[in-house]
Amino acid sequence: MDPRRLLIFRTVARAGSISAGARELGWTQPAVSQHLQALEREVGSALLVRGSGGVTLTEPGRALLAHADAVASRLQVAAAELADLAQLRAGTVRLAAFPSGAAVRVPPALERLRRIYPGVVVHLTEAEPPEALDAVRAGDVDVALVFGYDDDVAADTDLVLVPAGGDRSMLVLPREHQLATRRRPSLRALRSAEWIAGCERCRAHLLRSCAAAGFEPDVRHESDDYVVVQNLVAHGLGVSLLPRTALDAFQHPEVHVTAVEGVSPRQLYLAHRPGADAVPAVAAVLSQLVAFGTPSAARRAHSSGTPA
């Protein structure tokens, strides 16, 4: 049964005549008449009795009208719900982010998003980039905030990656380290230092950078927790590289942070499945996160306090 004809029938039944129904539909009377004939043929019974002055329902017509009303009302509810989703009065987005990103980049973006679109809710999950990307691929998460070194993420993926700013790797030294007074030491100056490495990919980046500087670092400790790393440094147990973002989230008072020569910054990306950004709520989350993509913007938002 063609649902369009069902709705045409409903319009006519409620309008009281084929002509009135046609006017309501913006069509001519014969067009509607033909549809009704087709519907009656299809259904195998007269649905309405044509009399002068309009039309009266038969028993099958009355039965069908009830169903038509139900269908029409459901269509209306569907349209309303979809309009809410399209116009960002509703919707939920599942977001994954690595820890320091979740601490520094995400909150101001979500705050602003909530102010503009109070109906959109975002579920934030903390996950390291590899797991976050897998979750996006599996459809468990809509958007992932990830980072990569030297394009190791950007290459060869079925996901869309939109750049969300760079994240400089900073040298973290004990406060009284001999290099703490140098404005911008070179990596090579630390060739004989004891090192504390981060996560697996951060460690790989450290090794690459040191290799480029001509030495292999003496890695004594490993932790992907930037608080742990800084405490180790503060106690003089080694030096480390930490991204700017992690230091924005937390900086130990007893460590010295400085830029360093010869270390490429890590790159932040927002990952989503191709086409997923055509969902308005997802697009809104992406755009807010990109707007806070530069560290300076993130700091600016952070220091500005809570807006009205």
Added chain:
Amino acid sequence: MDPRRLLIFRTVARAGSISAGARELGWTQPAVSQHLQALEREVGSALLVRGSGGVTLTEPGRALLAHADAVASRLQVAAAELADLAQLRAGTVRLAAFPSGAAVRVPPALERLRRIYPGVVVHLTEAEPPEALDAVRAGDVDVALVFGYDDDVAADTDLVLVPAGGDRSMLVLPREHQLATRRRPSLRALRSAEWIAGCERCRAHLLRSCAAAGFEPDVRHESDDYVVVQNLVAHGLGVSLLPRTALDAFQHPEVHVTAVEGVSPRQLYLAHRPGADAVPAVAAVLSQLVAFGTPSAARRAHSSGTPA
């Protein structure tokens, strides 16, 4: 929102890919793809994410699928109910009939109808022809079994009248009336008798017939109840004309019934609104009542007893 596209979307969502959905619909893949794009444009959001190996629903897609399922199931229910009505597994018909017709013509027709189509229920109401026709016009009744004399009903009406047999007017005499031995007396032979008239229109018919025979009858009593009339006759209080059908319903043992010259038969009709016979249940009732339209057929059915 075009409901056809909603159903197409549902098929695709359940099939898991656009191609599979297209196969299910018997269409080519681009046709379905175009519909989905149109739907997404209309709705203002992506509904599904196209990936290799199929398609995944977005949040708006999941919301819409629920509504689409509801619409589809309601359509299915509607189709099933309409099919029942069309194939006479269900349906109710409101029937009006004048008293003797209701007594003699209707029961065998309904018995047969119930045997063939047990799901079809008929509501019988007793009503004299004028009221019955009004009820049909008003839509309170679907079919009316009526009678008319000399085409007084057939002329000038907006209803369809299908002839349902004639109904001879018989002369009803007291058993020992002097004319009771005559095989086919003429009306004129009763010019000085005392008369008992029936309903308004029967009385008019009596007056017309007598006028044609050259006299005005001496009407002493009036009743449209054929039992009352026959009791009056049996007690010698007058003579009367009664239709064959009424006498089939009840014949007083103390009266004599004979054909009479110069009186036209009354005509039975089934009345319905034009087009109403395109409702299968109505058509079935009509055809059963027409099948028992001739008095002989009615008597035959009556004497045959209850079939298995």
Added chain:
DNA sequence: CACAGGCCATAAGCCAGGCTTTGACCCTGA
């Protein structure tokens, strides 16, 4: 590594469903 086979989108072309136009009829009310 190439290639087949699944998925998808786009572009172009063409057919027919379905709309409009036109004309006729019927009924009602002025």
Added chain:
DNA sequence: TCAGGGTCAAAGCCTGGCTTATGGCCTGTG
């Protein structure tokens, strides 16, 4: 009797929407 409402039927045209053809992308396999 005519104007105005309702209906159906026939014919013609237009465009929505289908098909065909092509190409891109990803996966799995020889």
